[in-house]
Amino acid sequence: MTGSLAATVRSGFAAARAEAAARRAPAERIVELLHLLTSLALALLYLLPAALLVASWTLASVSAAGLISGLADVRAAETAAVAGLLLLAPAAAGLTARLACRVQRSRLHGVLGLTAPAAPAPDPDGPASAPARALSFLYGRGAWGAIVSSTAVGLVGTFSGGIAVGLVVYGVAASAGSLLGIAYASTAGSIDGLGLPLLLVVLGPLGALVGMRLVPVLVLLEAETTRRLLFDAPDVRIRRRLAQVQDSRLRMVDAAEAERRRIERDLHDGAQQRLLLVTMTLTRARARFDRDPALARQLLDQASAEAREVMAELREVARGLHPRVLTDHGLDAALPVAAGRCPVPVRVDTDLPDRPSPRAEGVAYYVACEALTNVAKHARAASASVRAERVAARSGDLLRLTVRDDGAGGADPDSGTGLYGLWDRVAAVDGTLAVRSPVGGGTTLTADIPWRA
Numbered sequence: 001m002t003g004s005l006a007a008t009v010r011s012g013f014a015a016a017r018a019e020a021a022a023r024r025a026p027a028e029r030i031v032e033l034l035h036l037l038t039s040l041a042l043a044l045l046y047l048l049p050a051a052l053l054v055a056s057w058t059l060a061s062v063s064a065a066g067l068i069s070g071l072a073d074v075r076a077a078e079t080a081a082v083a084g085l086l087l088l089a090p091a092a093a094g095l096t097a098r099l100a101c102r103v104q105r106s107r108l109h110g111v112l113g114l115t116a117p118a119a120p121a122p123d124p125d126g127p128a129s130a131p132a133r134a135l136s137f138l139y140g141r142g143a144w145g146a147i148v149s150s151t152a153v154g155l156v157g158t159f160s161g162g163i164a165v166g167l168v169v170y171g172v173a174a175s176a177g178s179l180l181g182i183a184y185a186s187t188a189g190s191i192d193g194l195g196l197p198l199l200l201v202v203l204g205p206l207g208a209l210v211g212m213r214l215v216p217v218l219v220l221l222e223a224e225t226t227r228r229l230l231f232d233a234p235d236v237r238i239r240r241r242l243a244q245v246q247d248s249r250l251r252m253v254d255a256a257e258a259e260r261r262r263i264e265r266d267l268h269d270g271a272q273q274r275l276l277l278v279t280m281t282l283t284r285a286r287a288r289f290d291r292d293p294a295l296a297r298q299l300l301d302q303a304s305a306e307a308r309e310v311m312a313e314l315r316e317v318a319r320g321l322h323p324r325v326l327t328d329h330g331l332d333a334a335l336p337v338a339a340g341r342c343p344v345p346v347r348v349d350t351d352l353p354d355r356p357s358p359r360a361e362g363v364a365y366y367v368a369c370e371a372l373t374n375v376a377k378h379a380r381a382a383s384a385s386v387r388a389e390r391v392a393a394r395s396g397d398l399l400r401l402t403v404r405d406d407g408a409g410g411a412d413p414d415s416g417t418g419l420y421g422l423w424d425r426v427a428a429v430d431g432t433l434a435v436r437s438p439v440g441g442g443t444t445l446t447a448d449i450p451w452r453a
Contacts, residue, residue, distance in 0.1 A: 040161020167211025
């Protein structure tokens with residue numbers, strides 16, 4: 001059940017890999033170069049659906065022109081052939097495009113970790129009969145969308161792979177061939193016409209170097225194109241959103257039940273027992289009031305002290321739900337209090353010209369507290385920092401909360417770090433949560449929360 005959400009949470013870690021693209025090791029650059037060459041080879045498959053359509057439409061146009069000027073006795077057979085061509089070509093193109101999209105998704109999942117959500121359940125309002133579903137599969141919107149996506153991915157693969165081949169492969173081959181030519185000419189004693197080979201010897205490695213520098217950028221270009229077309233298309237986003245909402249709802253129900261049991265346990269083991277003790281002490285004081293007023297007053301003082309302790313304990317329980325300082329004074333005052341309870345030194349920096357909505361403040365405070373708890377329990381960090389600021393976005397202003405530490409990194413949402421709970425809390429108000437945690441490089445958690453959530 002958590003598979004699709006795990007893929008979504010892990011997508012936040014892809015930002016760290018993208019930032020390190022310019023610092024790839026030579027071996028990784030070679031792997032990326034081979035990936036681009038594979039994309040160039042597969043571009044033939046990706047462009048095949050569009051080529052089938054263009055070829056069929058061209059042939060149909062030529063046949064139609066021949067029909068107009070042809071003989072009447074062959075017009076029926078010609079018409080049937082053209083109709084069959086126009087009927088079969090889109091179906092073949094759609095099937096080929098779906099295969100191409102599946103191949104590209106599989107490649108990008110294996111290379112870059114991009115993951116698509118599971119296929120949606122059948123649409124209850126869709127075609128009911130099997131022939132209607134087959135026709136929709138072959139000629140429907142999904143088939144034409146696959147053709148467009150396959151063509152776009154094929155064009156990008158041709159562009160990226162062509163640059164890689166042109167600069168790197170051709171540069172190395174031209175330089176090596178020129179060196180062999182110069183060596184052969186020198187052995188033969190002929191040095192005429194060596195200007196161009198000498199120029200290729202110089203420009204070949206330079207072009208290869210430029211090409212290797214461009215390889216990560218080209219890989220990211222292909223990945224971004226594939227992500228937008230095959231992973232973030234509107235229907236895919238809806239499927240992913242529904243899967244996330246379902247998983248999030250179940251986990252939030254479990255979390256609410258666990259929190260209710262914790263509060264019930266804290267009240268039963270703490271405040272309830274103390275209140276029972278206060279009641280018993282007051283009963284004893286009432287029984288001693290006429291016979292031993294001094295002892296009765298002593299018991300009343302004891303009951304009063306116990307009542308104050310109960311009030312303090314109840315305030316601690318309430319503070320765990322929603323601290324009063326957050327309600328009264330906002331994040332500017334609440335974040336330093338949360339940082340002060342962390343055993344790791346924490347620097348707090350806030351840049352909030354005014355207060356966001358109470359819901360946004362509550363989510364941000366919860367994320368900060370949970371993130372600092374993770375720092376104390378898992379990060380093995382020497383210091384941490386918390387920053388809250390207001391940032392502008394196209395969809396509206398955001399409350400951005402950033403928690404950083406200099407610990408061991410390698411945060412894993414499946415290892416009990418509470419990242420799923422944080423994601424659920426932020427996603428419930430249509431916010432986003434990103435985590436960058438390279439091994440040995442510390443952890444950076446960034447939550448973008450709508451300012452008026």
